[in-house]
Amino acid sequence: MIKPSALKKGDFVAIVSLSSGMLGEEFAKHELEIGLKRIREFGLEPVVMPNALKGMKYLKEHPELRAEDLKAAYYDERIKGIICAIGGDDTFKLLPYIMEDAEFISYAKKNPKLFTGFSDTTINHLMFYKMGITTYYGPNFVCDLAELDEEMLPYTKSFFSKYFTDEEKYSIESSDIWYEERTDFSGKSIGIKRHAHLEKRGHEIIQGSGKVNGRLLGGCLESFYDILTKNRYQDQKHLCEKYEIFPDLEQWRGKILFFETSEEKPSPEVFEKELIALKDTGIFEVISAVLVGKPADETYYEEYKDVIREVIDNINLPVMYNLNFGHAYPRCIIPYGLEAEVDFDEKTVVIAEPLFKK
Secondary structure (H helix, E strand, O other): OEOOOOOOOOOEEEEEOOOOOHHHOHHHHHHHHHHHHHHHHOOOEEEEOOOOOOOHHHHHHOHHHHHHHHHHHHHOOOEEEEEEOOOOOOHHHHHHHHHOOHHHHHHHHHOOOEEEEOHHHHHHHHHHHHHOEOOEEOOOHHHHHOOOOOOOOHHHHHHHHHHHOOOOOEEOOOOOEEEOOOOOOOHHHOOOOOOEEEOOOOOEEEEOOOEEEEEEEEEEHHHHHHHHOOOOOOOHHHHHHHOOOOOOHHHHOOOEEEEEOOOOOOOHHHHHHHHHHHHOOOHHHOOOEEEEEOOHHHOOHHHHHHHHHHHHOOOOOOEEEEEOOOOOEOOOOEEOOOEEEEEOOOOEEEEOOOOOOO
């Protein structure tokens, strides 16, 4: 994998809206201000890309402008990192504008930049993975940097800070606290803490033992389901197949799959359907292990475990559950394509190589 460089103080970072354009809406103005302030507190200089604030309707109708912002952020030599505003549901519409631009792909490979986000951003991550570029399933602008409390959530902030480090390896430990999603994102909630709970379970083993090594590959389960079916958009499956966004079985062989569920909190029945679609690709027969994120608000926590056992139906495939990535708060970062060591006896996950190029 081609790694970008770590960030350093004084670097410029781009804010892009590759999915929903909500960051440009009036109701999100206070979140924009908070997020920009936090970026500057990290010693970075934010650059809001030209189309990122044009609002939901406009960006929905103009995926080519969303793609244009991503390309512009790459071609701007000042910019060292790219932060996604938030997720959404139609970033797949950017694929023709990116994957058919051979000049951009060539440039991106030679000049990789830190790219962070989650949820629908799964599609963008897989797009870069196809190019061979390491990206990071981690914090985004609205959900993390623009946290309405007086500070970012400490665990999330500690992982965002890793974007500045050159550690040889690091552990993904369970947070001592988990937080409920907010019900009010208005300006009235500025300075109001989230409802917090002590983490009573930590990393939980659904099945398996021993140590497993493998490279990380995954994303949001709902995004996978939308890639593999015509669930949400009629043309999504076709476009993702055309550009081979979902890796083939050989690419999955030996990998450690990570996945998590979205804020939609799918019912156990829907969760089962989504997991079966993933199983039907054959990946559960070739991967080496599975890491599953904490369900948002711990909704269907126990029910999901039962579904995972039943659908995977392979006692030889180790599965670790309740990790802090994805839609549940707080969240860590998971690097695409990098080597991890998972100890199912000690319940530990270690990223076994540096996140960035030396």
